[in-house]
Amino acid sequence: MILTNEQKDSITELINISFSRAAASLSELTGHRVLLSVPEIEVHSIDNIESVLNKYIQGEISTVHQIFNGTISGDALLLMDKQSAKFLADLLVDDISISKDFNSSIKEVIIEVGNILLNACLGVFGNLLKVQFTFSVPNLHLQTLEEMLKSIILEKEELRYAMIVFMEFKLRDSNIKGYLVIVLGVTSLDKFLKQVENIG
Amino acid sequence: MDEINFSLTDILVKEQVFNWVKEQATVGLLITDDSLIVTFVNNWLFKNCPNKKECIGQHLFEIFPEIKEKNIDNNYRLALTGVPSILSNKLHKYLIKIPYQDYENRVQFMQQSVKISPLIQENKIVGTVTLIEDVTDRVLRESELNKLITQLYQTKNLIEESEEKFRTLAENIPDTIVRIAKNFKYTYVNKESLAYGKLKRENFIGKTIEELNFLPQDVIDKCNKSINEAFEFSKSSTFQYSLFLEGKKRYYEIRYIPEKSSRNNEVISVLAINREITEFVEINNKLKNYAAELEKLNNTKNKFFSILAHDLRSPFFPLLNISDFLVEDFDSLSNDEIKKEVKDLNILIHNLYTLVENLLSWAQFEKGAISFFPSSINLTNEIESIINLYYKTAEAKNVKIINKISEDITFEADLNLFKTLLRNLISNAIKFTPGKKSIYINALKFENYFELIVKDEGIGMDDKVKNSLFNLSEVQSTRGTEGEKGTGLGLILCKEIVEKHKGELKVESEIGNGTTIICKFPYNQ
Numbered sequence: 011m012i013l014t015n016e017q018k019d020s021i022t023e024l025i026n027i028s029f030s031r032a033a034a035s036l037s038e039l040t041g042h043r044v045l046l047s048v049p050e051i052e053v054h055s056i057d058n059i060e061s062v063l064n065k066y067i068q069g070e071i072s073t074v075h076q077i078f079n080g081t082i083s084g085d086a087l088l089l090m091d092k093q094s095a096k097f098l099a100d101l102l103v104d105d106i107s108i109s110k111d112f113n114s115s116i117k118e119v120i121i122e123v124g125n126i127l128l129n130a131c132l133g134v135f136g137n138l139l140k141v142q143f144t145f146s147v148p149n150l151h152l153q154t155l156e157e158m159l160k161s162i163i164l165e166k167e168e169l170r171y172a173m174i175v176f177m178e179f180k181l182r183d184s185n186i187k188g189y190l191v192i193v194l195g196v197t198s199l200d201k202f203l204k205q206v207e208n209i210g
Numbered sequence: 211m212d213e214i215n216f217s218l219t220d221i222l223v224k225e226q227v228f229n230w231v232k233e234q235a236t237v238g239l240l241i242t243d244d245s246l247i248v249t250f251v252n253n254w255l256f257k258n259c260p261n262k263k264e265c266i267g268q269h270l271f272e273i274f275p276e277i278k279e280k281n282i283d284n285n286y287r288l289a290l291t292g293v294p295s296i297l298s299n300k301l302h303k304y305l306i307k308i309p310y311q312d313y314e315n316r317v318q319f320m321q322q323s324v325k326i327s328p329l330i331q332e333n334k335i336v337g338t339v340t341l342i343e344d345v346t347d348r349v350l351r352e353s354e355l356n357k358l359i360t361q362l363y364q365t366k367n368l369i370e371e372s373e374e375k376f377r378t379l380a381e382n383i384p385d386t387i388v389r390i391a392k393n394f395k396y397t398y399v400n401k402e403s404l405a406y407g408k409l410k411r412e413n414f415i416g417k418t419i420e421e422l423n424f425l426p427q428d429v430i431d432k433c434n435k436s437i438n439e440a441f442e443f444s445k446s447s448t449f450q451y452s453l454f455l456e457g458k459k460r461y462y463e464i465r466y467i468p469e470k471s472s473r474n475n476e477v478i479s480v481l482a483i484n485r486e487i488t489e490f491v492e493i494n495n496k497l498k499n500y501a502a503e504l505e506k507l508n509n510t511k512n513k514f515f516s517i518l519a520h521d522l523r524s525p526f527f528p529l530l531n532i533s534d535f536l537v538e539d540f541d542s543l544s545n546d547e548i549k550k551e552v553k554d555l556n557i558l559i560h561n562l563y564t565l566v567e568n569l570l571s572w573a574q575f576e577k578g579a580i581s582f583f584p585s586s587i588n589l590t591n592e593i594e595s596i597i598n599l600y601y602k603t604a605e606a607k608n609v610k611i612i613n614k615i616s617e618d619i620t621f622e623a624d625l626n627l628f629k630t631l632l633r634n635l636i637s638n639a640i641k642f643t644p645g646k647k648s649i650y651i652n653a654l655k656f657e658n659y660f661e662l663i664v665k666d667e668g669i670g671m672d673d674k675v676k677n678s679l680f681n682l683s684e685v686q687s688t689r690g691t692e693g694e695k696g697t698g699l700g701l702i703l704c705k706e707i708v709e710k711h712k713g714e715l716k717v718e719s720e721i722g723n724g725t726t727i728i729c730k731f732p733y734n735q
Contacts (some may be wrong), residue, residue, distance in 0.1 A: 109359045121296045165436055
């Protein structure tokens with residue numbers, strides 16, 4: 011599904027506002043200046059999502075996953091390649107360790123950062139759709155993109171779409187790329203886009 | 211009825227779970243209503259915060275003011291809108307202050323990971339649930355692990371640095387250096403090795419010395435033996451070998467050094483250092499040759515002076531005696547007496563001349579200054595001319611010279627040297643053959659060579675004398691059957707002449723049974 015330029019601009023603006031707030035929260039929390047670049051947004055059928063993301067992210071990936079329920083329901087995901095996720099956590103906590111592996115504390119940091127970003131993004135959805143969601147507690151998965159997508163798609167019959175938000179963390183002279191993916195049913199997406207048009 | 215039973219069971223299970231969470235859980239559980247008034251805390255919290263026992267019914271932020279101080283109050287407001295939060299230990303350290311004393315008795319705060327979730331009842335948010343997990347032990351373990359990992363990386367860096375230094379050294383020295391693993395395969399080769407083996411590095415690594423196949427099998431066997439000894443017995447070893455490379459014989463010295471693990475002293479690899487020592491070997495060989503040459507020259511010089519001092523001087527005494535006798539008593543002597551003395555004088559002068567002649571020839575041989583011009587020679591003719599020369603001397607001793615040569619032999623030789631040889635052989639034979647005995651001269655033809663044989667029926671020699679014939683430092687002059695004097699130099703000279711013609715000289719002799727001299731000559735030089 012291709013977004014019209016107007017839809018794209020409106021969503022970008024809304025997410026940008028929420029990201030600014032999220033970046034401010036992260037800055038306050040960590041004591042480091044955290045910036046989030048102006049995001050780029052694309053909408054794809056869930057069947058195409060793997061080939062789209064495969065261009066940007068390969069190997070073992072870190073996924074912060076939150077399920078949201080309410081009038082609409084879906085999956086919210088923050089994807090980063092494993093080493094970028096580890097590097098981001100190290101930069102945020104000011105404790106760059108030599109080890110390339112995650113320990114429990116690093117996993118928690120990544121979950122908290124994912125939680126903040128996903129909440130910010132889904133907050134925009136809630137405001138636009140004038141609905142209240144309830145969220146699951148976020149989980150972290152370390153697996154390949156294919157495995158991760160399989161677990162999301164499993165047993166879902168409705169035609170579903172994924173909105174991909176391409177984002178970039180800028181902190182301490184480093185740029186780290188991340189991908190925020192919101193998976194929605196066709197009805198919810200249609201309702202969301204209509205609301206976006208109304209704002210426009 | 212079944213439905214009632216099921217509900218009762220459900221209630222009982224829930225009650226048990228509740229009791230477990232309340233009494234036994236190892237995490238803190240804190241529940242508030244939608245005004246953030248505390249409605250429930252479990253025993254874990256009472257145990258860890260004994261001064262907060264009266265918290266039920268109190269506002270959360272009043273009981274735990276640190277929540278607001280640390281701006282976590284916002285997470286509770288979010289929870290009341292349905293948004294859960296995770297508070298990671300790394301970013302927040304703790305939610306509520308729970309002091310404890312560490313093993314050094316310092317007051318620390320319990321490290322906590324926290325989940326703040328909305329409490330939902332019948333699709334309505336009715337409050338918040340906070341789960342607090344004590345992660346102090348985990349944080350300490352992670353910290354220790356991080357220190358360990360850092361140390362390991364530092365050690366790894368030091369090893370890499372040390373390895374780099376080794377490589378810089380190994381890559382820039384003119385010796386070939388290789389490292390061999392326990393399976394006898396190369397794990398490292400330096401730049402010089404590649405030039406030596408004329409191979410690329412990737413062709414070397416992972417191969418054994420047999421697989422590379424650039425050394426002869428005997429050298430490979432020695433290498434494998436040394437490698438085995440290095441691994442088995444931690445033994446260093448060195449050996450030398452030579453190869454023909456680019457048309458030149460080159461010499462090498464290879465040293466095998468076991469490399470041990472600092473952990474258990476076990477040999478983990480073997481370092482082989484190969485050095486070309488061709489120049490060293492050549493210089494050493496030259497030195498050895500010089501030393502041998504010097505020794506030979508010294509012996510020659512000693513012999514020369516000894517001959518000069520004794521053999522050359524001695525013949526003058528009888529000469530002087532005879533000439534003095536003739537001068538003083540000439541008038542009183544009869545013609546026959548004068549004739550006899552003059553004859554003796556003549557023999558002595560001839561002997562002296564032969565001695566001087568041989569001495570000079572030998573000296574020239576030793577200097578390497580002797581001229582050598584081979585030409586075609588007929589053996590029979592030359593033998594005849596020398597026999598004629600010594601005919602009278604032999605006749606005077608009543609010794610017969612019998613030429614038995616029947617073959618017509620022509621060969622290449624230096625005429626002057628060959629004549630010197632014949633003179634010495636025949637005069638020697640005459641000297642050591644008593645009267646009424648004979649000397650036989652013969653020649654036997656073979657395909658590529660012939661043998662000249664001079665056999666006398668003289669006094670012969672024992673083995674001791676025979677063995678010392680050609681040893682310059684031991685050679686002794688033996689008087690002839692009529693007291694003829696010699697220097698012992700004649701036969702040495704003969705041997706050198708024969709060898710100069712690429713031949714061989716053999717002596718067969720027995721006391722009382724005469725002596726046979728066999729000179730083997732090739733037809734062509």
